[in-house]
Amino acid sequence: MTHRHRVYLVPGFFGFTQMGDKETERIAYFQNVPRLLEQRFQERGIDARVHAIASAPTSGLEARARDVFREMARTANEDDAQLHLVGHSTGGLDARSVVSPRMAREAPDFVKRVRSVVTIATPHQGTPLASFSNQGGVGKTLLRYLWLFTFLTLHRKAMPLRTAALQACYWLVLRSEEAKLPPNLFNQIVRLTADLSEGEREELIQFFSQVGENQVLIQDLMPISMRAFNANTADREGVRYGCVVTGAPPPRWSLPLLLTPDALLHGLFAFLYAKSAPQSRELQIPERTPAQTQALQDVLGRRFESKSDGIVPSRSQVWGQVLHVATADHLDVMGHFDQPPEHISWLKSGSHFQQPQFQAMWDRVIDFTVGGAATVHPGKEEERRASSDG
Template sequence: MLHRIYLTPGMFGFARLASFDYFVHVQHGLERQFADAGQDLEVHVVDVSPTASVCRRAARLAEVVDATAGDDGPIHLLGPSTGGLDARLVASPGVRLANAGAPQRWLPRLRSVTMMNTPHFGTPLAAFFATSKGQRVLHALSAFTIIGLSLGRGPLGIASMFIAMVGRSDHAIGLELHLMDKLVDSLVGMLDDARSPEVRAFLDAIKDDQGAVLQVSPEAMELMVAGIADHPDVVYQSTASMAPTPSVGKWLGTLLSPWQTTSLTLFTTLHGITSGFDERYPCAEMSGDPEKGVAFAGEETEAKLLRLLGKAPDLQANDGIVPLRSQLWGTLVWTGLGDHLDVLGHYRDDRPASGAELSHHDWLTSGSAFGPADFEALMSAVASGMLKASGHRR
């Protein structure tokens, strides 16, 4: 039986850019898992702007599925970060998406929606990205992601200047924004002439449309949680991770690598912003008793978190971008230590690669120690859930 999986990128993500496939490790991991189960697999990567509104991104996802799904076989949607919201919206009964074709034609064949580190209850980082300075930071972080993943690591000097500007107050905001734009130009200039125009166009799209940034704020996501229903015939599964709280010990462990030290400093800034929360909008499913004010994702999920993490994560626990408790939705199939990019296969791996496209690059150092065995276990859990939803047992 032929399964079709649609991968839709989230914030900082892309389909293929600068000769780099963002989903290469996820795609190969799922292909291995399905082959081991004796199932055929066809993978489609949806090309969407990472920061466009969730509705526009979901409409694009629906268009791609409608054009390529054929007439039979199970369909699975997988979205990391905000891509998981796109998948949820497409699958929701009665949803109205502009120019999305007729999803009813293939919707009866949709078996699963997989959401990896998705901000179902929002992220505090969105409020920062919505500011004038935050918009430039998001723009620059996207550039660092592209350069870091395609080249293996970013430029040390530019990264150090960027971190210094992020940490400053806004008293010289005009000058800082100008300098940050110059840093992005310097980053893109590291690419050859064949790749840089494509990357510039991609980054311009991020600067021009940041609708999703506003939509994933904790306040805005409260409305989506209340208004977007899950499809009763579709399996919803999630993965969730957290990075260790940055510490002096983590910095000491990076002293032999100036790039890792700089990268960890940047991650620490993001982690600190994401760990903040408003008690009115806590980025988590809370106990049914409002007076308790306790995060509670259901007995089964809470037991799994306790068993796999060794403790119940608090509201500050996050992967550097999304609070862990905001990532919980449907059946939790995998949880562990890892940052926002680790779970997509972008982790440090010093083993010789079998090919350039299979190299693992960890440009954002978090100290999670996420590695090949963790990634394989994650892919196994995701694939098992998809196969089970399609009536197959491994």
């Protein structure tokens, strides 16, 4: 059967598709996204396939683009389908690289069949969070420690203390689930690591080995680096470019929140939000079109310049047509939001982004890529309607 469209989902920083073999314990980057897209394609009668692809976790943008070439090559030549790239965060930059005239000499022939590029929460002008992480090698040091911790935790040699600690954590997770406490990222990680198969263990060690060896991506995402990237990465003629912009409410503390298990994750979000410095002078934002500015104002308010999704300033995310603006944190739009058990929030931002907003956003992406519908940016009324539908 010939498929008229292929949609490639390109992940951001860390670049994995999923970790773990068991479906109930698997950590997926695109949480429930492929399932939703395939369901929507079927409902609309659209002949399309979805492919979530991997890339080098923390390698530089050039290396990641070549990874995308290699991953697309596994399926792109099976038919003459029109191709579409949807990149989240750094994955949006990878998508732009793949189709850019700069990469034309290296690009396989199938790249000529790419019809659209959608970037979601992508730091097109960089993020000051990368500059902070690059100062004194803070980010690189943390990533190397992460690799060391992972190696010591997962190494195949039996370590009684490690095994006992993992089993104790696993027991706590089971008790919390029996008490019907909301699941969180800690639960997911413990479930994944408490009972690893040999294949899972080797896969995780290999993945974090790449993280420990190469952290160039931190430097590449600094605003000053992105200015050079944009100067050398022109849009390709004949390809439509659209973006989804995210912005979360500024972190707010309350006594009830302080007394919940979410306090630590909300504290992490508050720290990241501050370091993303949405009004930093580092950011040099090119002039927007009136339509782009209006789209941001309609959802994020007139002071949208001060908004961030916790990782990337909202005003840094604009590239091409603004397809959708979401009140959401950086990971909400990938399906990591508070609506258990299908979805588990990683950042605890208090954005109140849930299933209706998730579906509305991805419907916009479908309209622009394979749906053939005219795309109009959503205003406040549409966001309110999505909320009331939930």
